[in-house]
Amino acid sequence: xxxxxxxxxxxxxxxxxxxxxxxxxxxxxxxxxxxxxxxxxxxxxxxxxxxxxxxxxxxxxxxxxxxxxxxxxxxxxxxxxxxxxxxxxxxxxxxxxxxxxxxxxxxxxxxxxxxxxxxxxxxxxxxxxxxxxxxxxxxxxxxxxxxxxxxxxxxxxxxxxxxxxxxxxxxxxxxxxxxxxxxxxxxxxxxxxxxxxxxxxxxxxxxxxxxxxxxxxxxxxxxxxxxxxxxxxxxxxxxxxxxxxxxxxxxxxxxxxxxxxxxxxxxxxxxxxxxxxxxxxxxxxxxxxxxxxxxxxxxxxxxxxxxxxxxxxxxxxxxxxxxxxxxx
Amino acid sequence: xxxxxxxxxxxxxxxxxxxxxxxxxxxxxxxxxxxxxxxxxxxxxxxxxxxxxxxxxxxxxxxxxxxxxxxxxxxxxxxxxxxxxxxxxxxxxxxxxxxxxxxxxxxxxxxxxxxxxxxxxxxxxxxxxxxxxxxxxxxxxxxxxxxxxxxxxxxxxxxxxxxxxxxxxxxxxxxxxxxxxxxxxxxxxxxxxxxxxxxxxxxxxxxxxxxxxxxxxxxxxxxxxxxxxxxxxxxxxxxxxxxxxxxxxxxxxxxxxxxxxx
Numbered sequence: 161x162x163x164x165x166x167x168x169x170x171x172x173x174x175x176x177x178x179x180x181x182x183x184x185x186x187x188x189x190x191x192x193x194x195x196x197x198x199x200x201x202x203x204x205x206x207x208x209x210x211x212x213x214x215x216x217x218x219x220x221x222x223x224x225x226x227x228x229x230x231x232x233x234x235x236x237x238x239x240x241x242x243x244x245x246x247x248x249x250x251x252x253x254x255x256x257x258x259x260x261x262x263x264x265x266x267x268x269x270x271x272x273x274x275x276x277x278x279x280x281x282x283x284x285x286x287x288x289x290x291x292x293x294x295x296x297x298x299x300x301x302x303x304x305x306x307x308x309x310x311x312x313x314x315x316x317x318x319x320x321x322x323x324x325x326x327x328x329x330x331x332x333x334x335x336x337x338x339x340x341x342x343x344x345x346x347x348x349x350x351x352x353x354x355x356x357x358x359x360x361x362x363x364x365x366x367x368x369x370x371x372x373x374x375x376x377x378x379x380x381x382x383x384x385x386x387x388x389x390x391x392x393x394x395x396x397x398x399x400x401x402x403x404x405x406x407x408x409x410x411x412x413x414x415x416x417x418x419x420x421x422x423x424x425x426x427x428x429x430x431x432x433x434x435x436x437x438x439x440x441x442x443x444x445x446x447x448x449x450x451x452x453x454x455x456x457x458x459x460x461x462x463x464x465x466x467x468x469x470x471x472x473x474x475x476x477x478x479x480x481x482x483x484x485x486x487x488x
Numbered sequence: 489x490x491x492x493x494x495x496x497x498x499x500x501x502x503x504x505x506x507x508x509x510x511x512x513x514x515x516x517x518x519x520x521x522x523x524x525x526x527x528x529x530x531x532x533x534x535x536x537x538x539x540x541x542x543x544x545x546x547x548x549x550x551x552x553x554x555x556x557x558x559x560x561x562x563x564x565x566x567x568x569x570x571x572x573x574x575x576x577x578x579x580x581x582x583x584x585x586x587x588x589x590x591x592x593x594x595x596x597x598x599x600x601x602x603x604x605x606x607x608x609x610x611x612x613x614x615x616x617x618x619x620x621x622x623x624x625x626x627x628x629x630x631x632x633x634x635x636x637x638x639x640x641x642x643x644x645x646x647x648x649x650x651x652x653x654x655x656x657x658x659x660x661x662x663x664x665x666x667x668x669x670x671x672x673x674x675x676x677x678x679x680x681x682x683x684x685x686x687x688x689x690x691x692x693x694x695x696x697x698x699x700x701x702x703x704x705x706x707x708x709x710x711x712x713x714x715x716x717x718x719x720x721x722x723x724x725x726x727x728x729x730x731x732x733x734x735x736x737x738x739x740x741x742x743x744x745x746x747x748x749x750x
Contacts, residue, residue, distance in 0.1 A: 261617075261618065264619060265618055265619065269507055269508025270508050272511075273512065276515060297621075303619065304619045304620075335631070336628070338687060338688070339627040339687070340620070340624055342688050343621055343624070351746075353691055353738050355691035355693065355738070355741055355742060357693075
């Protein structure tokens, strides 16, 4: 829609100008064409109408464009999602993961110490204690993701947020995410495999944080719902690169697919069970993808045969230039 | 487990190096064969300055293989991002020294500033957050350091000796070389093992492995060699590896190593 605003604005100006010219020339044109004084009037009326219509069109495009740009550039789900956070609140947001991270690090550090002690003295291990330690370790990736999701949500809704573009090696970004989720998947008896075509994708200009954050959420989601396998595949064309995240989970019913990117939606909502995640991940992922000039789509098959799966496809522009995005 | 990084040293620079979370990471690094040196500054100056001076002095004395560096030091406002200033000093003096920033700020503007500055020198710098598992820290350090070790243990029963160009099968002292895995077959297995060591889920594309096969149909020749490698290791372990074990074909794109379950 944005691309139509300028031509409409120009057209309005041209119509208004034609109206002014017609008003000036009306007496002369009327005389030449009809040689009667009353015949001037139709041209005067016509000129006046054109002037009013032209000015109206131009004024409407100015106010409409401002409203459109506000909504489309910063809005979440088509609304203007920006808040005017106070300085104190913003400062707190910047430090909140540090504040929340400290007690979490203490708990997880203690859990790992205790596990090391128990491994050194196998006879002293109590099944209940081991179960507790396992549960703490299992929940750690959820805490990590939740903290970064909240950070990104704040950034998306902050007036000062900007999209920093850098030279990124997508293969290395996927390697980092695979490092993080391979042990999580293995713990649940699942496997992650990833590759790129071609095998070295090279460097692209993109927003590193956005890619890492979106794909982390997709892989987290895939590991959560996969049967045994998760696959991540990277490809590119001259203008975009693509990350496909596939899992062999039970799939999502066609009726639920439209809600998949809704804030707070998880499959457990349908079954009225306890949510296994906040339901923020996919909502943020799609908004971040679109804000970065790309998109996130999903395809799923929930048939009970062996073909059931879910595939998310992330596409992001790979040729964002340094000049366009303020990279020094 | 074999100590694959014997003689290699990681310098740990963190004002909470005795915290449980750091102890778990150091323990895992030592299991991997790295020795760890922890910076313990003498008291006197402000905490951040002391750490900075002690770190630079330590690197100068014994150049480590990598540095694990915290971003924040203490509660002093001037030291909030002292780690970034230490990073700048290290990158300027030792631009090839791998540095893993160990922080709660794995993403965000501080990382951007540091990455942009370090990119100016093309330095091997990466960020990881403190809730990362010790295994994740090890994988990140393996790639930052870059060079593969001389021997790579795959699970508890297989050891690839890169320098002797041999694959050993068995446990502990009872390991014997699988002599059938030589020449091109060894190169194929080494390629799979090195990729697995650096990034366990990464597939090795056919194109990279077909360099080690020959004939009119290199894909078929590669398939035969993979089967022979699996048979040789399986024979030494008194088992037979199926299509989804040890070396697996992924969607006809390439192969991936999966350590045998023991």
